[in-house]
Amino acid sequence: MADAEEKPTKKKATRRRQGPRRSEASRAAILEATREELTASGWRKFSVDSIARRAHASKQTIYRWWPATGNMCLEAATTLLQPLDASGTDPVDRIATLLMPFETATRSGNGHAVLRGAMMAAADEKEAGETWRNWMKSNVRAPLRLILAELAAKKRIRRDYDLDESVNLLISPVWHNLLIMRAPLKNGFSHEQARRLLRLLAP
Amino acid sequence: MADAEEKPTKKKATRRRQGPRRSEASRAAILEATREELTASGWRKFSVDSIARRAHASKQTIYRWWPATGNMCLEAATTLLQPLDASGTDPVDRIATLLMPFETATRSGNGHAVLRGAMMAAADEKEAGETWRNWMKSNVRAPLRLILAELAAKKRIRRDYDLDESVNLLISPVWHNLLIMRAPLKNGFSHEQARRLLRLLAP
DNA sequence: AACTGGAGACGGGACGCCCCGTTCCCTTCC
DNA sequence: GGAAGGGAACGGGGCGTCCCGTCTCCAGTT
The missing domain is CATH 1.10.10.60 (Homeodomain-like)
Structure with missing residues (x-):
């Protein structure tokens, strides 16, 4: 997420390290x-x-x-989004776990305003947009892919589901609530969306 | 949509307004x-x-x-959204008609950038947000209400559907594509979303 | 019917303030 | 000695407001 995280640790070849670290x-x-x-x-x-x-x-x-x-705003916002461990067995719970960080963050203090600001930054600046889509890929798309693959193997959902479409369906209402309604997510939002996605993917 | 349309016609009836009109x-x-x-x-x-x-x-x-x-940006954007007449008989077509203005506008010229800018304005300014939600209520929510009520009467969908939830499901992917993906809507987007909504509301 | 004067919208310019992104200076710490 | 830090200042530009002179329309007068 940070823009310039690499430190010149060029101590090899008898190069003396020098200078203070980042504060x-x-x-x-x-x-x-x-x-x-x-x-x-x-x-x-x-x-x-x-x-x-x-x-x-x-x-x-x-x-x-x-x-x-824009990237500074995204970094300030993603700090509020603590990924959870989707270790349960109930499919609804496991998928809801992916949305819970959003539900929790927007319902805590001014989290919804911070998140909204960061989302506007991602929409307004091309580079910030790419940063945000990468975050989503790592923290939503990839975990969802594993869960859906497993469910498909167990024939709990259709085998021909479209992963990108599923991510879209799962996460889109977050944007509606946050950006258009300018409001936090309702209590129980994550489970509601997870249930809906599974119903759509039912075999 | 215009902010100040009322003219202060002075109290006395004999007083008439003078001068040039708005250009x-x-x-x-x-x-x-x-x-x-x-x-x-x-x-x-x-x-x-x-x-x-x-x-x-x-x-x-x-x-x-x-x-x-923000309201100026919204007015500049809504000009691009030409409401269509949902006069067909196929439920999918009728619902898709509500989304077609978005699909058409974002696929024409720089329409997607204009729409994205206006949506950011609606997300950033409280007053612009209210303006936009009112536009949506008139042009999406109200027509969808009529269509769904009719379909429910014909028992083509469940009778206990939630209108606000349906609007949310129908329109949310627009925000995902426009604001997060920063891209126009794909060809056929409207029908795809309409089909999905009807599947979710199936009895 | 022609004239006149007032009211209001217009383009344009200027204002004081603040923000932008950069640069310089000096201190602190490794 | 070198790198990172805080602080101040730079020129450029946007902000929202105000004022000016012009133009257009309309009402009442001639």
């Missing part, structure tokens, strides 16, 4: 300030100057590590 | 410039100054008729 305190303060700013100002009025003031950080530090503002 | 040429030029700007700059970098330059209009004229920028 974790500053990084955390900037991301927290980003969440506050997204909540207070949204995406269009989002101000990097304001971030610097809130976090008592230099703009140079911000631009050094996040050349693109 | 339709200027209005059209501003909305066209808005579409160009949304395509070129997106939402966060959207510039009202740029609109004034593109449209050879005064900023005062812009702010007089659109005090909120």
